[in-house]
Amino acid sequence: MDSRHSRSRKAALINRRLVRPRRPSLLRPSRLSSTLRGVERMNRAVSLSRRTFVGLLAAAGLSPRAVAAQNTARAVLYVAVGSELMCYEADDTKLALQKIDTIRVPEAVQYAWKHPSKPLLYVAFSNRYTSKADDRHGVAVYAIDQDTGRLQQFGEPVFLKNRPVNLTLDPAGRYLLVAYNMPSDLTVHALGENGSIGVEIKQSGSIDAGIYAHQVRVSPSGKLVVLPTRGNDPGAGKPEDPGALKVFRFEAGQLSHETSITKGNGLGFGPRHVDFHPEKPWMFVSMERNNQLLVYGTSDEGIDPKPLFERYTAENHEARLPVQFVGPIHVHPNGRFVYLANRSDGTIDFAGRKVHGEGENTVAVFSINPASGEPTLIQTIDTLTFHCRTFSIHPAGRMLVTAAVAPLDVRDGGAVRTVPAGLTVFDVADDGKLNFARKYEVDIGKDWMFWCGMVAL
Template sequence: MVDRRTFTTLLAGTMAAPGVSFGQSSTPAKNVFYASAGPELTLYSVDVDNAALVKHDTVSTAANIQYAWPHPSKQYLYVVSSNGGPGSAGVTGNRHLANAFRIDPSSGALTPHGATLTLPSRPIHTSVDIAGEYLLIAYNDPSNLTVHRINADGTLGERIEQPATLDTGKFAHQIRVTPDNKHVILVTRGNNAPTDKTVNPGSLKIFGFRDGVLTPVAAIQPGDGMQFGPRHLDFHPTQPWVYVSIESQNKLYVYKRDPVTGISREPLFIKDTLSDPASKAEQLAGPIHVHPSGRFVYLTNRAFTLTDVEGKKVFAGGENSVAAFAIDQATGEPTLLQNIDGHANYLRTFGVDPGGRLLVAASVWPMPMRDGTTMPAAIGMFRIGGDGKLEFVRNYEIDAAAQKQQFWAGMVTLA
């Protein structure tokens, strides 16, 4: 078997199959989808009615894009990049950046906006606070965070010095501000999957947040955190419920927001995310998004392991799916509705259109299969039914190799 740390190096030179043609549209869409491939970020307008994308312009950064987040005003997009991490020549890299882009309100086209910030190490996630005044960045190794001022014109300003040494856990993977803008949650995944060579606990690190300054509040984790590998979380739009994907254990945890500790000490509910929780395949839960209506929540399951077959490394099997859950509107309890085939390997990011009718998922890399074919990297289009269930419509194949992964993609509504 091949673990997730070395998987990408075996894909060097493996290319996706030639991509299908993207559609054409005569009218601009209010919703756009951005997808990265290495240092490039491509704009697609979204045809929700036909579950289709229209490919437009591409912009580039100076290093491979890791994550991006729009400003609440919808006028700017903040992008963090690095030459470290999976698919890079070196694990840590030596070029780590944050860039601001102005979003054209009619087309979604991006133009550089202000100076580039140099960051201390590889950024793995970024987000903006509710007021749109600060950019928050999480770093995986060493696990860390920084807060940067956003100037009135949307450009990036100075880093906010923190008055105390903060416990940033092991392998930070996401940083979010609570909807009341009073707390920051740093999701630290740890290293406790079966294939991890170094073993560390996972935790949700909670900080008070005021004027860009963080103060320690709590660390939320079961026991010693050794069976708890959280990856991402999302908030219910109207109720005080927080939905957390637990990567290493393929679980969905639900917490309640708390005005003092940020979230409850104990989860309200714990659910399995796989169609077969007893499966022995190496699996990881992925990103998570609550439906705009608050009635459903979606996350991905990712299989990644290669095995030797007749001297070749091929997919060892497992579940690459999108899990759909219905949310009880009285209690917040999620109930699994469906595990739909992702029709691609390793769905690392996805987005839901604000109308809640379309889910667009992006896989990171191609995958060699046992039958000698290659499953290409792709952008997958899924319709969302009134009952929350998904229907696969089509894939747009993407040219993505080990050095040019589709590492981030997301939906943005134009101003």
């Protein structure tokens, strides 16, 4: 992100200052632990045995995870603008968002991840881009109100040595994994039974975190960790930095058997994010510096060294940042489709101002062959904004929302107009294609809309 983004202070349909940000009151971990134990006892009392439930689903040709996702009715969308974390009710029947609360975290939000079984949200924060001091980085935990989605601080924040660009939890909810981009690094932290963050786990071996890690993910089995390291394009007199997918086996908090997946010496290989298929042994990779989608085969031992499939995501796929580059990637909860964001925010001079030049800002939709994992591009649709850094899919799979980082000026005939930052809402049809529903403009002031994510209630 840089100063080329102009800032719009025009009136917006959704103004993040309509609800004054509050600093959440502190919820002691011991109180939440008691509540969680009660919820777990109620769930056990009303549930079928797992064997009976899975048998019924198998007879109907359905997977437990797919059914759980499709039957999740209520969700909220969290949206981060600077250090403000806003909560919206996400109605997937009306395809509408309703803002209900705003809190303030210690510093600008970088990313967030929900605990797999507890109503807790882990939020990475940093002042790297908001202060010359560059000295406050960490993770804060918030308890999620299961009725409203409102957040309440859970324990004290944990401070870290550098900017945490991304984070995740293992499927069992026992470990927090944090990725850092500059310098590139990866750490593992134990979680208490109540979800509180414990000490960093010292690794028995060294870790090669590559150059510019941008994400960390754990495989559905919990046995693999993938760290996409993007590398860097050449520029400002500096040569290109190679990229790679760093893959580790994961057991009891320890990372081991590291392998590096790339092409050749890694030059021209720029992965940003990965996502796993919910049922099949496939991993999908968004290649930021290549405008590509790659698909890899997976197992509990590792990732196949060569991709099964490679597909371009944008029309002008030969262009490079800032004209054209790929962003986040998410597999649909039903496993039949995968979505990526094509981003563009390069500018040209016009009438004494910087306006957007070439490039598309779209969501690319791919269908997934259920037998082979082969992706087929079936649609690209305009987000009506610029630089979609994050997007999220409703747990029920019928709604997708993109979040644009900042406003940008565009040429409009002989004049210049500003396209505000915003949240763009799409309907997800049965065939996976998207239909535009509405756009909510968001006044971001001098900050960036850096992250958004749906959470089921």
